[in-house]
Amino acid sequence: xxxxxLRKDLSLRCARVMLTFFHEEWEMEGLQTVGILLVLCxxxxxxxxxxxxDFSAGDSIEDDFELSTxxxxxxxxxxxxxxxxxxxxxxxxxxxxxKNECPSGVxxxxxxxxxxxxFFPQGDxxxxxxxxxxxxxxxxxxxxxxxxxxIGLSIILRGTINDRLNxxxxxxxxxxxxxxxxxxxxxxxxxxxxxxxKYTYPCMQEDAPREHVENFFQxxxxxxxxxxxxxxxxxxxxxxxxxxxxxxLFDNVI
Amino acid sequence: xxxxxxAWLPFARAAAxxxxxxxxxxxxxxxxxxxxxxxxxxxxxxxxxxxxTWRTTLDRYxxxxxxSTEKEFFYNEETKEYFFDRDPDAFRSVLNFYRTGxxxxxxxxxxxxxxxxxxxxxxxxxxxxxxCYEEYKDRKRENAERLMxxxxxxxxxxxxxxxxxxxxxxxxENPHTSTMALVFYYVTGFFIAVSVITNVxxxxxxxxxxxxxxxPCGERYTVAFFCMDTACVMxxxxxxxxxxxAAPSRYRFMRSVMSIIDVVAxxxxxxxxxxxNNEDVSGAFVTLRxxxxxxxxxxxxxxxxxxxxxxxxxxCASELGxxxxxxxxxxIIFATVMFYAEKGSSSSKFTSIPASFWYTIVTMTTxxxxxxxxxxxAGKIFGSICSLSxxxxxxxxxxxxxxxxxxxxHQNQRADKRRAQKKARLARIRIAKKxxxxxxxxxxxxxxxxxxxxxxxxxxEQHMNKTSSLLESQHHHLxxxxxxxxxxxxxxxxxxxxxxxxxxxxxxxxxxxxxxxNCVEGAQFSRSPSLSSQDGFTGTCCTRxxxxxxxxxxxxxSTTHTHTHTQGLQELSxxxxxxxxxxxxxxxxxxxxxxxxxxxRINCRGQQITTAVISLPSPTNFPPxxxxxxxxxxLSTPPTINTTSSSNIVKVSAL
Numbered sequence: 001x002x003x004x005x006l007r008k009d010l011s012l013r014c015a016r017v018m019l020t021f022f023h024e025e026w027e028m029e030g031l032q033t034v035g036i037l038l039v040l041c042x043x044x045x046x047x048x049x050x051x052x053x054d055f056s057a058g059d060s061i062e063d064d065f066e067l068s069t070x071x072x073x074x075x076x077x078x079x080x081x082x083x084x085x086x087x088x089x090x091x092x093x094x095x096x097x098x099k100n101e102c103p104s105g106v107x108x109x110x111x112x113x114x115x116x117x118x119f120f121p122q123g124d125x126x127x128x129x130x131x132x133x134x135x136x137x138x139x140x141x142x143x144x145x146x147x148x149x150x151i152g153l154s155i156i157l158r159g160t161i162n163d164r165l166n167x168x169x170x171x172x173x174x175x176x177x178x179x180x181x182x183x184x185x186x187x188x189x190x191x192x193x194x195x196x197x198k199y200t201y202p203c204m205q206e207d208a209p210r211e212h213v214e215n216f217f218q219x220x221x222x223x224x225x226x227x228x229x230x231x232x233x234x235x236x237x238x239x240x241x242x243x244x245x246x247x248x249l250f251d252n253v254i
Numbered sequence: 255x256x257x258x259x260x261a262w263l264p265f266a267r268a269a270a271x272x273x274x275x276x277x278x279x280x281x282x283x284x285x286x287x288x289x290x291x292x293x294x295x296x297x298x299x300x301x302x303x304x305x306x307t308w309r310t311t312l313d314r315y316x317x318x319x320x321x322s323t324e325k326e327f328f329y330n331e332e333t334k335e336y337f338f339d340r341d342p343d344a345f346r347s348v349l350n351f352y353r354t355g356x357x358x359x360x361x362x363x364x365x366x367x368x369x370x371x372x373x374x375x376x377x378x379x380x381x382x383x384x385x386c387y388e389e390y391k392d393r394k395r396e397n398a399e400r401l402m403x404x405x406x407x408x409x410x411x412x413x414x415x416x417x418x419x420x421x422x423x424x425x426x427e428n429p430h431t432s433t434m435a436l437v438f439y440y441v442t443g444f445f446i447a448v449s450v451i452t453n454v455x456x457x458x459x460x461x462x463x464x465x466x467x468x469x470p471c472g473e474r475y476t477v478a479f480f481c482m483d484t485a486c487v488m489x490x491x492x493x494x495x496x497x498x499x500a501a502p503s504r505y506r507f508m509r510s511v512m513s514i515i516d517v518v519a520x521x522x523x524x525x526x527x528x529x530x531n532n533e534d535v536s537g538a539f540v541t542l543r544x545x546x547x548x549x550x551x552x553x554x555x556x557x558x559x560x561x562x563x564x565x566x567x568x569x570c571a572s573e574l575g576x577x578x579x580x581x582x583x584x585x586i587i588f589a590t591v592m593f594y595a596e597k598g599s600s601s602s603k604f605t606s607i608p609a610s611f612w613y614t615i616v617t618m619t620t621x622x623x624x625x626x627x628x629x630x631x632a633g634k635i636f637g638s639i640c641s642l643s644x645x646x647x648x649x650x651x652x653x654x655x656x657x658x659x660x661x662x663x664h665q666n667q668r669a670d671k672r673r674a675q676k677k678a679r680l681a682r683i684r685i686a687k688k689x690x691x692x693x694x695x696x697x698x699x700x701x702x703x704x705x706x707x708x709x710x711x712x713x714x715e716q717h718m719n720k721t722s723s724l725l726e727s728q729h730h731h732l733x734x735x736x737x738x739x740x741x742x743x744x745x746x747x748x749x750x751x752x753x754x755x756x757x758x759x760x761x762x763x764x765x766x767x768x769x770x771x772n773c774v775e776g777a778q779f780s781r782s783p784s785l786s787s788q789d790g791f792t793g794t795c796c797t798r799x800x801x802x803x804x805x806x807x808x809x810x811x812s813t814t815h816t817h818t819h820t821q822g823l824q825e826l827s828x829x830x831x832x833x834x835x836x837x838x839x840x841x842x843x844x845x846x847x848x849x850x851x852x853x854x855r856i857n858c859r860g861q862q863i864t865t866a867v868i869s870l871p872s873p874t875n876f877p878p879x880x881x882x883x884x885x886x887x888x889l890s891t892p893p894t895i896n897t898t899s900s901s902n903i904v905k906v907s908a909l
Contacts, residue, residue, distance in 0.1 A: 097261025246281040
């Protein structure tokens with residue numbers, strides 16, 4: 001009880017002090033103080049602005065110049081010819097197109113997404129482009145150089161059917177652990193369906209990707225362990241006529 | 255279409271490998287490339303400068319000239335390149351568009367030339383990149399405004415048949431069209447000035463009666479001022495009513511600013527007449543007199559500068575609004591602060607915040623009357639901050655308004671100067687171009703002269719045609735064919751610059767006997783109707799005309815000669831025309847005196863008469879000494895010649 005009373009007393013006393021402070025006589029003085037403080041602050045800021053005093057502790061923004069342009073040159077034409085199955089002329093054409101879009105010599109993921117989205121204006125192709133980027137970026141450094149690009153293309157367009165299937169498996173296997181789980185496949189499927197966009201005929205069902213994944217796993221998963229390994233994948237694909245036929249499409253792209 | 259990244263299409267197609275294993279049905283067959291064309295270099299020769307690029311670069315934009323098969327029209331087989339006869343500098347930016355996908359507008363390029371180039375190559379200007387689009391749009395707008403000014407000028411020269419109302423309206427809008435309008439313009443201006451000065455002088459204290467204080471002139475000479483006021487208002491009312499009558503759209507006229515000013519200027523007088531000297535409304539009456547000062551705004555019809563100022567203020571409305579808003583904000587803030595700062599001081603004039611407004615405004619606009627000054631230290635500090643910030647707040651929007659005004663003013667000045675120089679410029683251009691428009695008639699004369707001379711002198715006159723190029727001769731042949739088709743003759747030619755058509759024919763009538771007489775005068779005569787000389791020609795033509803009233807053959811005309819030619823036409827004796835094989839009918843003298851425009855419509859219907867004239871001056875190609883023997887001969891022969899070569903023959907003979 002006494003403590004409460006003490007506290008009450010204290011607060012009352014504080015209030016009284018504050019009141020006296022803000023009393024008439026003090027009012028003018030208070031404003032005076034405020035004015036003087038204002039002038040002081042502004043003069044300090046002015047001096048700092050003029051460069052006479054330095055306030056900042058640490059590096060200022062101007063020192064923060066990071067090299068934004070990274071230039072990358074691909075290896076020689078002959079070396080690329082050895083690594084890929086393209087002819088010299090084809091490499092030249094590919095490089096010209098590549099360099100036109102990416103003058104710095106490397107593609108980063110954003111540019112990749114932008115370029116890919118130009119071919120699919122109706123839907124959202126960014127997720128699929130992301131997966132593609134991961135597949136092309138073999139050394140995992142966040143950018144695709146011309147060599148990566150052309151090596152990947154070489155496998156798809158000039159490789160054997162097995163090579164192509166291998167590459168496709170690599171694309172599906174998001175965490176690169178050698179087997180495709182249902183979740184990974186679902187992600188891939190959703191990204192493919194996203195590319196179609198919203199306005200399709202017939203209207204896209206919500207669970208269409210999931211159904212499609214179920215179909216896929218039924219076809220591919222031989223031992224029904226819930227994952228598809230590379231051998232299961234290649235075996236099942238080789239048995240499927242449609243897939244074999246569609247793989248032939250890539251022969252004439254370039 | 256992803257034409258910009260067409261080079262990446264193989265990649266996109268390759269990336270489709272991800273879909274194949276999950277697809278449940280077979281893929282459609284791929285389109286086959288019929289000719290596996292290797293990418294090749296194309297040479298584009300633009301006025302001699304060779305540009306080279308890959309074919310695929312150009313194929314990126316198939317809806318332009320270079321990207322489609324349209325460029326095959328420009329293919330040159332021998333040199334195996336595409337030749338374009340265009341400006342190579344502008345072509346650079348066009349080709350860069352294909353290479354980079356972005357179209358840039360070069361600043362040094364003329365805007366209409368650039369537009370033409372883009373139109374030629376089938377590129378729409380809207381795809382100019384953001385970096386250059388602003389500049390492009392600005393220049394385009396500027397150009398359009400300039401052209402619009404010029405077009406408005408052309409619209410002023412209307413057709414001669416306007417009814418009274420339209421004439422009056424035009425007189426009101428452009429006082430320079432007729433003397434009456436100019437007189438009216440000056441009279442109204444004078445009366446506006448008189449009215450304004452009257453209003454001002456009315457309030458001056460002029461002379462005091464000995465026992466009273468100074469009396470304003472208005473009360474001393476009431477009758478005089480009343481009469482003057484009445485006169486002015488009468489003039490203004492008449493003017494307003496006339497304008498209302500003449501306006502093409504009365505409703506729009508009544509809503510226009512100038513008419514509202516007019517009404518406001520004259521209403522107080524009428525209201526004053528209507529109202530008697532009631533005590534309760536006299537206060538309002540006094541207020542109404544203030545509106546008489548609006549008469550000064552009537553001057554804006556007379557002064558272009560005022561109009562520009564008004565237009566500028568209207569167009570800078572947003573800047574002005576911002577200025578006002580920021581000032582108000584600052585005033586309120588500083589007034590509040592000053593009030594509280596000065597509250598403690600004993601004899602403070604800052605009695606309330608609104609009272610401090612006056613101090614703040616006076617300080618911020620750096621007027622500093624000194625009727626209210628802060629006395630406390632805090633007040634003084636805040637007062638100084640107030641004055642410093644006042645300068646800034648006012649100085650910021652003002653340059654925007656100033657630059658707007660400057661731009662509009664200069665534009666107007668330029669438009670005026672252009673208009674003033676336009677007539678002189680067009681006259682000069684017309685003189686320079688006279689040769690080409692006359693060339694047809696000249697060559698026709700030459701041709702006819704040729705025909706006539708063929709009978710006498712066979713081979714001399716071939717050199718007459720040496721100056722006309724193939725193009726010209728083909729053009730003349732075309733016009734001649736048209737003449738033959740419609741069985742009329744061309745004799746007036748409208749200028750390229752769209753000026754009023756020449757009211758008199760290029761060719762004048764010639765009286766044979768007089769012509770013979772003139773021929774005797776030899777060299778002087780031979781030189782006079784030269785096509786190229788104007789001044790010397792004018793001299794001989796007009797002096798000759800004044801002396802003998804002979805219509806000289808003159809091929810070159812300027813509008814200054816119109817009067818003399820109509821005169822000359824009236825003097826002609828006759829035209830003798832033969833059309834086809836009909837017997838000739840001569841037109842009566844009266845028909846010769848009618849206006850040339852109507853004359854042209856008197857066609858040959860079928861094979862009837864055409865009125866047409868041809869003069870036989872000595873052509874410029876003739877050497878002077880060849881003149882003597884060249885000319886008289888045909889004159890002796892026309893009455894007897896029946897040239898069978900052409901069915902329409904024109905004979906000029908005296909009745």
